Amino acid sequence: MASLWEYANPVKFMRLSNWLMPVSAVLAAALIAVGLYWGFFLTPDDYRQGATIKIIFLHVPAALMAINAWAMMLVTSLIWLIRRHHVSALAAKAAGPIGATMTLIALITGAIWGQPMWGTWWAWDPRLTSFLILFLFYVGYIALWSAIEDPDTAADLTAVLCLVGSVFAVLSRYAALFWNQGLHQGASLSVAPGTRMDWSYKGPLYLCMIGFVLLFVALVLAGTRTEIRARRSRALMTRERARA
Amino acid sequence: MPDLGTYATEVLLAYAVSLGLLALLITWTWARSRRVRRDLAALEARVTRV
Amino acid sequence: MIALLIRDLRLAFRAGGGFGLGLGFFLILAVLVPLGVGPDPVTLGIIAPGILWVGALLACLLSLDRLFALDHEDGSLDLLATSPIPLEGVVAVKALAHWGTTGLPLALAAPVLGILLNLPGAAYATLMLSLILGTPALSMIGAFGAALTVGLKRGGLLLSLLVLPMYMPTLVFGAQAVTRAAQGLDPTTPLVLLAGITAGSTALLPFAAAFALRINLR
Numbered sequence: 001m002a003s004l005w006e007y008a009n010p011v012k013f014m015r016l017s018n019w020l021m022p023v024s025a026v027l028a029a030a031l032i033a034v035g036l037y038w039g040f041f042l043t044p045d046d047y048r049q050g051a052t053i054k055i056i057f058l059h060v061p062a063a064l065m066a067i068n069a070w071a072m073m074l075v076t077s078l079i080w081l082i083r084r085h086h087v088s089a090l091a092a093k094a095a096g097p098i099g100a101t102m103t104l105i106a107l108i109t110g111a112i113w114g115q116p117m118w119g120t121w122w123a124w125d126p127r128l129t130s131f132l133i134l135f136l137f138y139v140g141y142i143a144l145w146s147a148i149e150d151p152d153t154a155a156d157l158t159a160v161l162c163l164v165g166s167v168f169a170v171l172s173r174y175a176a177l178f179w180n181q182g183l184h185q186g187a188s189l190s191v192a193p194g195t196r197m198d199w200s201y202k203g204p205l206y207l208c209m210i211g212f213v214l215l216f217v218a219l220v221l222a223g224t225r226t227e228i229r230a231r232r233s234r235a236l237m238t239r240e241r242a243r244a
Numbered sequence: 245m246p247d248l249g250t251y252a253t254e255v256l257l258a259y260a261v262s263l264g265l266l267a268l269l270i271t272w273t274w275a276r277s278r279r280v281r282r283d284l285a286a287l288e289a290r291v292t293r294v
Numbered sequence: 295m296i297a298l299l300i301r302d303l304r305l306a307f308r309a310g311g312g313f314g315l316g317l318g319f320f321l322i323l324a325v326l327v328p329l330g331v332g333p334d335p336v337t338l339g340i341i342a343p344g345i346l347w348v349g350a351l352l353a354c355l356l357s358l359d360r361l362f363a364l365d366h367e368d369g370s371l372d373l374l375a376t377s378p379i380p381l382e383g384v385v386a387v388k389a390l391a392h393w394g395t396t397g398l399p400l401a402l403a404a405p406v407l408g409i410l411l412n413l414p415g416a417a418y419a420t421l422m423l424s425l426i427l428g429t430p431a432l433s434m435i436g437a438f439g440a441a442l443t444v445g446l447k448r449g450g451l452l453l454s455l456l457v458l459p460m461y462m463p464t465l466v467f468g469a470q471a472v473t474r475a476a477q478g479l480d481p482t483t484p485l486v487l488l489a490g491i492t493a494g495s496t497a498l499l500p501f502a503a504a505f506a507l508r509i510n511l512r
Contacts, residue, residue, distance in 0.1 A: 040259070051251045058262040101269045105262045112258040116251055136459040140452075144442065147452050156509045157442050161456065164438060164502050168460040171491070175463035178487070179470060215266075219273055226277040233284045236291055 010228050013087050021221040028214035035207030043200050055113045057204050061212035062105040066134060069099030069216060074166050077159035087224065089155035090231070092162065093145055094223025098216060100138035107131055126176035133172045137165045151231060295379055295387050302391035316353040316396040317403055323349040324407040335412040342411035343472035350400045350425055351461050354432040357396055358457065359450045361388055361440040362507065375511055381504040389437040397429025413476065420475035424488060428468040431492040434499045435460045441503040445510040464491055
């Protein structure tokens with residue numbers, strides 16, 4: 001029986017991703033295009049937030065992927081540490097910049113939404129603060145990958161950083177909640193999804209969320225393919241140098 | 245173009261920035277993929293020729 | 295292990311060992327902030343807990359990159375790794391020595407700087423207690439960051455980038471404890487949480503740091 005572990009083999013992974021990557025990319029493009037078109041042109045304005053409700057169709061999917069990308073990095077780092085599959089480590093590496101971009105989009109759209117709604121670009125709300133910290137973790141992770149020359153050492157060290165960083169990212173989330181109690185009274189400002197949402201909002205939102213997931217899949221597959229090729233180039237170069 | 249009311253600037257700015265960042269990410273992924281693929285092809289051609 | 299602790303402490307106290315560096319930095323920060331913010335005692339009193347904790351954080355960071363780097367350069371880290379002491383123990387002892395030469399002096403000196411920053415009188419005991427409880431976690435997290443970056447030539451900046459986000463929970467609970475005490479509230483909850491972070495990182499991070507060191511020595 002074909003198990004998931006077979007795709008840890010770079011050749012099999014390349015064969016699988018060769019068709020899976022374009023398929024998910026096309027699906028992602030279609031879903032995001034339809035979702036954003038629906039959300040931007042057809043959805044009525046919210047009675048309280050006006051047209052700014054339209055930002056939610058970018059903000060929420062980006063925030064979703066910002067967290068899930070880190071979760072995916074955590075899982076692939078664990079697989080690398082335990083089973084030493086190179087594809088897993090390279091997938092974690094590929095996910096880093098994507099997760100960082102998603103976090104940045106979530107932060108920026110949040111700030112733009114907050115300006116007319118809260119009257120300020122930035123509020124030290126626990127949720128915003130945790131996201132900023134998450135972004136810093138992403139930056140540190142990417143920086144560590146690029147700072148270490150030897151690929152296996154880099155994979156090991158970033159995997160450890162990802163594990164320890166996850167613990168501290170969760171801790172930061174609770175610390176931010178704790179810290180804000182002294183300053184603000186409750187979070188009366190957040191638009192919790194599902195509180196009072198009509199299908200004209202839910203429809204495009206779900207489409208965009210699925211679209212962003214697929215976009216993430218496509219980008220991670222593409223990035224991992226690139227990393228596998230880069231690794232092969234490196235191996236060929238060392239072999240060539242050894243022969244010379 | 246729908247009527248965005250008083251918040252037109254904010255909504256358009258948010259869409260522009262987000263889509264711009266996504267485009268940047270996709271372009272970067274694509275460009276790096278092409279560069280690495282080309283390097284590998286050149287290297288493989290050289291190694292097999294020897 | 296005790297011999298290692300004494301050796302590390304002696305190295306730190308020796309000229310150029312960086313013992314006075316952290317304290318001096320802490321003092322300069324406490325002088326610079328009023329110059330920047332203005333001499334209004336009410337404002338200073340409000341921001342004093344945060345400034346003192348941020349100062350302690352940065353002062354701890356200052357000497358971190360030497361934690362393993364010097365031993366890595368002269369090869370004594372390889373000796374320690376092959377010695378009968380477990381590497382986890384080496385990490386813990388080195389973090390303890392780092393704490394003894396930065397965190398503890400900072401905690402002892404903090405009340406003096408509290409006077410400079412017009413910290414309310416009710417908060418001094420909590421300030422010292424919170425620093426004593428919290429700075430071991432800073433040294434331990436720092437040791438992990440130093441272990442990650444030990445093989446790099448210019449690891450200092452990267453080290454702060456990696457370590458500072460992880461300092462955030464400690465900073466929040468520490469500064470909250472002092473702020474609450476300054477406002478006449480009960481600081482027990484943040485102090486307990488602070489102690490929890492220290493206990494947790496002392497228990498777990500030596501293993502992560504030793505793992506990272508082994509990879510770097512490979």
